[in-house]
Every structure is written in C-alpha cells, then in structure tokens.
Amino acid sequence: MNCALILLLRLDFLWMWAIVGVAGGLLLFVRGFKILQRKRLILNTPISKIRSASLGLVEVSGLATGPYLIEAPLTGKACYFYRTIAWELRKASRNQQWRKVADESLHVPFYIDDNTGLLLVNPQGAETDLHRDFRGEYSNSFFSPEQMPGRVREFLQRYGITGEHRVRVEEYAIKSQNALFILGTLAENPGLEVGPEPLPTQAAARGWKLTSEALDSAAAKLMPNMGAHGGCEQEVIHLSGRGRPLHSAEMTQQGKIAAALLRAGSGNPRAWAAAGLDHDSPAVAIEGQPEPALLSARRGAGAGPAANNFDLHPKVVLLKGENTPAFFISWRSQRRVASSLGARAIACIWGGPALTLLSVYVLLARLEWL
Structure with missing residues (x-):
C-alpha cells in the first residue's frame, strides 16, 4: 500500500x-x-x-x-x-x-x-x-x-x-x-x-x-530621549580601522549608532541628527586615520x-x-x-x-x- x-x-x-x-x-x-x-x-x-x-x-x-x-x-x-x-x-x-x-x-x-x-x-x-x-x-x-x-x-x-x-x-x-x-x-x-x-x-x-528612512527610524528608536542636536555633550567616537574592531560592549550608545551609520555608508544628515550626531563635525574618529580624513572616510x-x-x-x-x-x-x-x-x-x-x-x-x- x-x-x-x-x-x-x-x-x-x-x-x-x-x-x-x-x-x-x-x-x-x-x-x-x-x-x-x-x-x-x-x-x-x-x-x-x-x-x-x-x-x-x-x-x-x-x-x-x-x-x-x-x-x-x-x-x-x-x-x-x-x-x-x-x-x-x-x-x-x-x-x-x-x-x-x-x-x-x-x-x-x-x-x-x-x-x-x-x-x-x-x-x-x-x-x-x-x-x-x-x-x-x-x-x-x-x-x-x-x-x-x-x-x-x-x-x-x-x-x-x-x-x-x-x-x-x-x-x-x-x-x-x-x-x-x-x-x-x-x-x-x-x-x-x-x-x-x-x-x-x-x-x-x-x-x-538600508534606506535613509530606515536609518532615521532606527536612530530615533535607539536614542528616544535625545533631540535633533543632541541633549548631551558631544563625544569623540573612536572606531577601529584595519585593526581589531571594537566589541559592542566596549562602545557607547552613540558609538554603536555611528558605527552602523558609517558601515552603511550613510551621509544623510537627518539620520545623523536623529542619532544626536552632527553630520559635518568631526565627532567620529577612526583609529589610524588623521582627523582631516574623517569626512572622506565617512563618505x-x-x-x-x-x-x-x-x-x-x-x-x-x-x-x-x-x-x-x-x-x-x-x-x-x-x-x-x-x-x-x-x-x-x-x-x-x-x-x-x-x-x-x-x-x-x-x-x-x-x-x-x-
């Protein structure tokens, strides 16, 4: 059967x-x-x-x-x-x-x-x-x-x-x-x-x-209490270059968001503003690269x-x-x-x-x- x-x-x-x-x-x-x-x-x-x-x-x-x-x-x-x-x-x-x-x-x-x-x-x-x-x-x-x-x-x-x-x-x-x-x-x-x-x-x-709208939404959810220009003193966030990448536990909340935006290649000012980061200021530093190269490295x-x-x-x-x-x-x-x-x-x-x-x-x- x-x-x-x-x-x-x-x-x-x-x-x-x-x-x-x-x-x-x-x-x-x-x-x-x-x-x-x-x-x-x-x-x-x-x-x-x-x-x-x-x-x-x-x-x-x-x-x-x-x-x-x-x-x-x-x-x-x-x-x-x-x-x-x-x-x-x-x-x-x-x-x-x-x-x-x-x-x-x-x-x-x-x-x-x-x-x-x-x-x-x-x-x-x-x-x-x-x-x-x-x-x-x-x-x-x-x-x-x-x-x-x-x-x-x-x-x-x-x-x-x-x-x-x-x-x-x-x-x-x-x-x-x-x-x-x-x-x-x-x-x-x-x-x-x-x-x-x-x-x-x-x-x-x-x-x-990863659209700009998705980045805006994600940043806003991660930083619900921070205004468009940040509600706290802006920090310099160091991201690893060619060396060992920082573990998420070693990064601040801003650092995690900045890392995600950088890796996504986002230069959208609204996404950075929603995360409490100034799009055009050197708030993000990449280890092993000089400060003047920050904008070039991001874009x-x-x-x-x-x-x-x-x-x-x-x-x-x-x-x-x-x-x-x-x-x-x-x-x-x-x-x-x-x-x-x-x-x-x-x-x-x-x-x-x-x-x-x-x-x-x-x-x-x-x-x-x-």
Whole structure:
C-alpha cells in the first residue's frame, strides 16, 4: 500500500514537472532570440573613440578612473562601484535552495579613459558583467572568527542575518584602472555632478536596502530621549580601522549608532541628527586615520587621481538612455561579450525546444496517448 502511494506521488510530481518543462522550454526559446538580438546590437554598434563619439548609442572601451573612491564592504578595496550579495541556504519543501537575503550596491560617478579623452559614466541602471573579487560560503558558525572574516560578519549583521543557516556571499567591483567595455547612451549631462558621496546604484527589494528612512527610524528608536542636536555633550567616537574592531560592549550608545551609520555608508544628515550626531563635525574618529580624513572616510574610501585633472561638470555623460535603454558594463572585451552571448543564445534556442518536446512526450505517455 505504501509503495503504491509513493509511486502515485512520484507520478503526480512527474506530471507537474512535465508541465513546467513545456512552459520553461518555450520561455528559453524566446529568451534565446532576445539574447541573440542583444549580441547583434553589440556587434552592429561600432566602438567609438571618446574624442570623436557622437550623441546616441555608443560603445567605448578603456580604463576606469576618477577622483573619488568608495570602499567595498567585504574586500575593503577602493573602487568606484561595488555590488555585494548574500544568500542563505533555506529548506523549501523537500529540497534546499539558496535564498537572496542581501543585495547592496553603491557607486560614485567615474570616468573611462581610452587615451583620446575622458568620458563620465553614470552606472545607474546598468547591467553589469564584472569580475568577482570575493566569494565565500560559511556554515552556521556566525561568531567563529576563524571561519568568517570580520568584514563579512559586519556586512551580514547590517542586514540582520544571524548565521543560523549556511551563508554564501559574493562581491563584484569596478576598481581603478580596470579595463571596461561599455554599451550605453551618450547624452547631454542632465545635471550629474561628480562628488565623493556614495550613491545607491539600484533600488533593492524591500528588506534588503538600508534606506535613509530606515536609518532615521532606527536612530530615533535607539536614542528616544535625545533631540535633533543632541541633549548631551558631544563625544569623540573612536572606531577601529584595519585593526581589531571594537566589541559592542566596549562602545557607547552613540558609538554603536555611528558605527552602523558609517558601515552603511550613510551621509544623510537627518539620520545623523536623529542619532544626536552632527553630520559635518568631526565627532567620529577612526583609529589610524588623521582627523582631516574623517569626512572622506565617512563618505567614501578617499580620492584617486587629483580632482583638478577631471571635468567635474562635463557636458556629456554615458548613461542608460530613455529611448534606448540598453546599458551594459563588462570587464570583458566586445569580442568576448559577443561570443558569450552567442553561446547562450544557441543553448536557449536549441535547448528550449528540446526540453519542450521531452516534456510533451512525458505528458502524452502519462495520458497513455502513445
């Protein structure tokens, strides 16, 4: 009886997977042609020299550069753009699957240099194919420093990840002098200014992004009796730099809040004011760094080449266009990007129908029509 029930359940699951296979095969087939269309767009758009590039859809290649840098949370490397993602291994039905629990991406506007000129790039809304600088998997031993680096632990703590499940983290970044291939729209500058303030690259799903409103609310809850400008004498809060981070028990309440705001890269004055800290005064000191570097340390990782070597208010910017939304940044060359897209397109165009036919065969056999 039990064997018959198990067999029946397996047959029912086979029926369901066959239906999913039919739909999935059709979707893969359609997706294959979309990928092929993107490949043709890349090959049909000639690579332009920055000095002679005209407004509209362009392709440029060169080295990333810029006057301001930010710090990637996991590697600590200075960069212009980073994306850090975390997954947890969760049990779903009878299987286990990776569930995304954090997706953080910040950037500062940067330039691309091809030896004929400099072109400002606004990576907002770009599809990226970047080199992976960090990848790690950790078991549910969250407080074990031997297995989990301190930077990884701090990043996960920001998102309330307790380490009860197995965790996987990855980080991608655009660093100084990285070779880039970019397909995007060259347009008149809509008012973009180059500055040291890190900007969120994309709106993450709810629960993943530390918004300014969330920081304001958290700071207000932690400091309920302190006014906007603080109700007590302002203290200098020392946060560890590259050395051992301070344990929470060794930090004051203001120190804990300042640490959270700093690690989140928040330069929002309202969040600092709600915590009773002056946004622009040197109330937060980072061990191993001089006082004049405090604002730079809070807003980014410092400066690259001298700012006077760049036009901070250029007339044109490479960005995601309104009429032509194609915007792609890759660490691979045009030829390698096109080759990769071609292979994916072939796999989808041929694999999709094969999956559909196999699933239809299973359905017909299940209905005993064969």
